[in-house]
Amino acid sequence: MTDVPKIRLRDVRKSFGAKRVLDGVNLDIAKGESVVVIGGSGTGKSVMIKSIIGILLADSGVIEVDGQDVTQIPANNRDAVNRKFGMLFQGGALFDSLPVWENVAFGLMQRERMSRAHAKERAIETLAKVGLSADVGELSPSELSGGMQKRVGLARAIAGEPEIVFFDEPTTGLDPIMADVINDLIISCVKQQGITALSITHDMHSARKIGDRITMLYEGKLIWDGTAKDVDSSGNPYLDQFVHGSAEGPIKMQVRR
Amino acid sequence: MNFLALIGSVVLAFLGHLGRLTIFTATALSHCVRPPIYPRLIGRQMIDIGYYSLPVVGLTAIFSGMVLALQSYTGFARFAAGSETAVANVVIISLTRELGPVLAGLMVAGRIGASMAAEIGTMRVTEQLDALTTLSTNPFKYLVVPRLIAGFLMLPVLVLVADIIGVFGGFIVSVYKLGFNPAAYITNSYDMLKALDVISGLVKAGVFGFLIALMGCYAGYYSKGGAQGVGAATTNAVVSSSILILTFNYIITELFFGT
Ligand SMILES: Nc1ncnc2c1ncn2[C@@H]1O[C@H](COP(=O)(O)OP(=O)(O)OP(=O)(O)O)[C@@H](O)[C@H]1O
Ligand SMILES: [Mg+2]
Numbered sequence: 001m002t003d004v005p006k007i008r009l010r011d012v013r014k015s016f017g018a019k020r021v022l023d024g025v026n027l028d029i030a031k032g033e034s035v036v037v038i039g040g041s042g043t044g045k046s047v048m049i050k051s052i053i054g055i056l057l058a059d060s061g062v063i064e065v066d067g068q069d070v071t072q073i074p075a076n077n078r079d080a081v082n083r084k085f086g087m088l089f090q091g092g093a094l095f096d097s098l099p100v101w102e103n104v105a106f107g108l109m110q111r112e113r114m115s116r117a118h119a120k121e122r123a124i125e126t127l128a129k130v131g132l133s134a135d136v137g138e139l140s141p142s143e144l145s146g147g148m149q150k151r152v153g154l155a156r157a158i159a160g161e162p163e164i165v166f167f168d169e170p171t172t173g174l175d176p177i178m179a180d181v182i183n184d185l186i187i188s189c190v191k192q193q194g195i196t197a198l199s200i201t202h203d204m205h206s207a208r209k210i211g212d213r214i215t216m217l218y219e220g221k222l223i224w225d226g227t228a229k230d231v232d233s234s235g236n237p238y239l240d241q242f243v244h245g246s247a248e249g250p251i252k253m254q255v256r257r
Numbered sequence: 258m259n260f261l262a263l264i265g266s267v268v269l270a271f272l273g274h275l276g277r278l279t280i281f282t283a284t285a286l287s288h289c290v291r292p293p294i295y296p297r298l299i300g301r302q303m304i305d306i307g308y309y310s311l312p313v314v315g316l317t318a319i320f321s322g323m324v325l326a327l328q329s330y331t332g333f334a335r336f337a338a339g340s341e342t343a344v345a346n347v348v349i350i351s352l353t354r355e356l357g358p359v360l361a362g363l364m365v366a367g368r369i370g371a372s373m374a375a376e377i378g379t380m381r382v383t384e385q386l387d388a389l390t391t392l393s394t395n396p397f398k399y400l401v402v403p404r405l406i407a408g409f410l411m412l413p414v415l416v417l418v419a420d421i422i423g424v425f426g427g428f429i430v431s432v433y434k435l436g437f438n439p440a441a442y443i444t445n446s447y448d449m450l451k452a453l454d455v456i457s458g459l460v461k462a463g464v465f466g467f468l469i470a471l472m473g474c475y476a477g478y479y480s481k482g483g484a485q486g487v488g489a490a491t492t493n494a495v496v497s498s499s500i501l502i503l504t505f506n507y508i509i510t511e512l513f514f515g516t
Contacts, residue, residue, distance in 0.1 A: 055387045079393050087391045093384040097376070107392040160392075 004067045006031045006164060006196045007052065012061035013220075014047055021047050022058070023220025034190045034197040036211030038204070038242060040251060043217050045200045046090055049166045052198075053085050054078055065164070083111060086162035090169050090200075092149040094141035100152050101127070101137030107160035126155045131181055147174045154182065158189055165189065167199040171206045183209045204231075204243055216242065218251070281475050285405055288397040295403055302407030306369050306466070307414055313368060314361045318419035321356050322348060322426025330435050341437050345445035348427035353454045354514075357419045358412075359506055362465035365412065366498040370473040373404055374494035377477025378487035386478075401478070404470040412466025413459040420458065457513040464509065465502050472498035 005028040014022040021044040029035050037045050050056040052063055054070060063071050070081050086107075094103050102109075104126055105119035114122070124134045130151040141149055150173055157165055170186060171179035183206050189195045190210075201207050207214055208228040215225040216239050224239045231243055241249030329347040333340035377400055380386050386396050424446060431437040473494045480490035 050387070053391055055390065082391055082393050085391055087388070089384050089388060091384055093388040095380075095385055095388070106394070111393045156388075156392075 005029055005064070006033070006066060007198065008062070008064040008067075009048075009052070010062040010064075012048070012051060012063060013059045014044070014051055014056065015059060020220055022051070025061070025217075025220070025222055027215065027222060027225075029196060029198060031196055032190065032194045034186070034199070034210055034212045036199045036201055036207045036214045037217055037222075038201065038207055038214060039217035040242070041202075044220060045217055046168055048217065049087075049168060049198065049200065053082070053087055053166065084163040086157035086160060086165040088150075088153045088157040088165070088167045088170055090172075092141070092153045094149055094152055094156070096141050098140075099137065100132075100139050100141060100144070103141065103152060104137070104155045104159050106156065111160060123155070123159060126159045127152070129158075129185060130155045131178060147178065150174060151178075151182070154185070158185075158195075161193065162195065164196045164198070167197065167201075169200055169202070171201060171203050179203065179206060180209075186210045204245075277479070278475055281478070282471060285397055285401045285471070285474070288395065288402050289405065291398075293398060295399065298399065298403040299406050302403045303411050306365065306407050306470075307411035310361075310365050310368055310411075310415055311418065313364050314415050314419050315422050317360050317364050318352075318357065318423040319426035321360055322352060322423035322428075323430045325351060325356070325423075326427040326430040326435070330431070341431075341441065342445045344431055344435070344437070345427070345442050346449045348431075349424050349446045349450055350454055352423040352427075353420050353450070353458045354510075355458075355506070357416045357423060358458045358461040358465060359502065361412065361416050361419045361462065362469065362502045362506075363499055365415065365466070366469045366472075366502060367495055369408070370469045370494045370498045371491045373470060373473030374477040374480070374490045375487055377474055378480035378490040379477075381477065381480050382483055382487060396478070401470075401474045404474055405467060408466035408470030409463050410466070412462040412469070416458055416462035417455075420455070453513065457509065460513075461506060461509050464505055468501045468505065469498045472501065 007027070007029040009025050009027040012022050012025040013020075025048060027035070037048065039045050047056060051058045052065075052070075058071060061071070062069055065081055065084065068081070070078070073081060094100075095106065098106070101120055101123040104123035105114075105116075108114040108119040108122055109116065120137075124137055127134070127137055132148065132151055132155070136144070136148070136152075141152065144152065150170070154167070154170055157167070167186065171182050174182060186197060186199065187210055190197050190212075197210070199207075199210060201210075208231065211228050213225065214228055214231055215222045216236075217223075218238055224234060224236045226234060231239065234240065237250050241251050325348050326344055330340060330344050333343045333347075377386075380389075380400075386400075389396050389399060428439070428442055428446075431442050432439045476490040476494035476497070477487075480486045
């Protein structure tokens with residue numbers, strides 16, 4: 001059983017109209033592994049994650065979770081698969097009609113039918129893990145700063161103790177110290193609870209820290225895949241340019257001068 | 258563009274919308290009868306639609322009743338001496354059958370339909386609907402069904418209140434401005450009223466409430482493209498539910514009273 005990857009993508013393609021975003025993505029993630037996807041803005045990293053969790057439908061290709069091809073599951077039967085997932089959205093996507101604690105407890109109450117009081121306790125514990133106090137739980141999401149919203153989103157993603165978590169830019173918009181707290185939190189999720197994690201980040205420090213493996217998305221394909229240690233000695237000019245954050249190199253940004 | 262091609266593309270777009278709306282309605286209805294049901298959310302919507310619309314609907318009703326009494330008196334006084342009976346009759350029948358449901362429907366469409374479209378539309382463009390799905394919660398069950406049920410149940414209540422307030426408005430004008438006998442006015446109103454008048458009005462109200470919630474949710478659910486898209490969805494919800502209200506008003510009247 002251990003050879004079945006937790007997540008397996010084969011030749012996944014996705015276009016929006018004439019715009020080809022994913023052009024044959026292949027990726028295997030083992031159980032308990034933490035994989036980081038890096039890549040330029042607008043290359044389709046978020047689209048890739050959304051295709052896996054079924055918010056977007058891939059045009060073609062195979063997406064397997066625990067060996068089961070999820071692209072073949074009818075929409076009304078996805079529930080069993082969705083239960084395995086936790087997701088931090090890039091924009092937070094907090095429910096602004098609910099107080100913060102109910103956001104975090106939402107999955108517990110909906111999925112696991114936990115009582116409100118019990119779920120609230122768990123929510124406040126989870127909020128503490130991301131450095132937010134219990135009184136923040138009573139506020140509404142619109143009363144929080146951007147970085148606090150991000151942390152609430154993170155708490156919501158991990159509160160239900162899912163098997164697989166997707167983090168879309170978990171440390172963007174956080175100060176360096178809080179970013180490192182979040183890095184440690186993600187590491188502890190993966191190492192202690194055996195959660196499988198797929199993260200997106202632009203922050204190379206964070207990528208090296210949380211990623212067992214790092215992979216780079218460029219022009220619809222994953223063009224490099226290796227451990228955090230190999231990043232500096234890859235010899236891949238695209239990766240080198242990205243890691244060094246240089247405007248000079250094979251990757252041309254679509255800007256006019 | 259070629260003129261015929263233009264017509265064709267408009268027709269195709271319309272049919273596309275119609276098909277999508279039909280599927281949306283069928284999906285929503287099928288979720289109405291399958292658990293889980295969220296009583297808490299239904300309750301909140303009922304308060305939002307019923308209680309908070311009371312001032313708007315009440316004001317609309319009282320002034321409509323008043324103006325109705327005034328105008329019909331002007332009309333009847335030209336012809337007959339028995340205008341007292343006629344005014345009371347006209348006020349109560351037109352209110353219960355037509356003006357109560359239609360005016361309340363249109364006011365609630367502006368208030369509730371718009372806010373539903375804006376709320377669900379904002380949730381769509383900020384990915385909150387996607388977040389719901391990943392948290393194993395069906396947006397139809399969680400958002401659409403409570404609104405449909407609450408709309409369907411609360412509009413008749415609002416219309417009943419509007420009927421009473423409207424008749425009261427007519428009463429005030431008739432008694433204090435036109436100098437009618439209060440007791441006779443009430444008897445005249447009551448004698449003429451048939452159960453069917455009120456029932457047809459309440460049936461209309463239920464249908465209108467359902468339509469308002471349906472169009473609000475539909476427009477919000479399929480909105481896209483940020484604040485501008487949400488704005489367009491809000492307009493669409495109000496315009497389409499108003500048109501549907503007037504259309505269904507005719508159809509239901511035809512079913513009840515057409516010969
Ligand atoms: N719903 C959509 N409809 C049309 N185009 C889309 C949609 N979602 C994404 N795209 C397009 O797909 C491309 C990839 O978007 P995506 O959000 O995956 O980028 P990203 O790699 O996550 O970038 P960033 O790092 O800036 O978040 C973009 O060019 C975007 O315009
Ligand atoms: Mg993104």
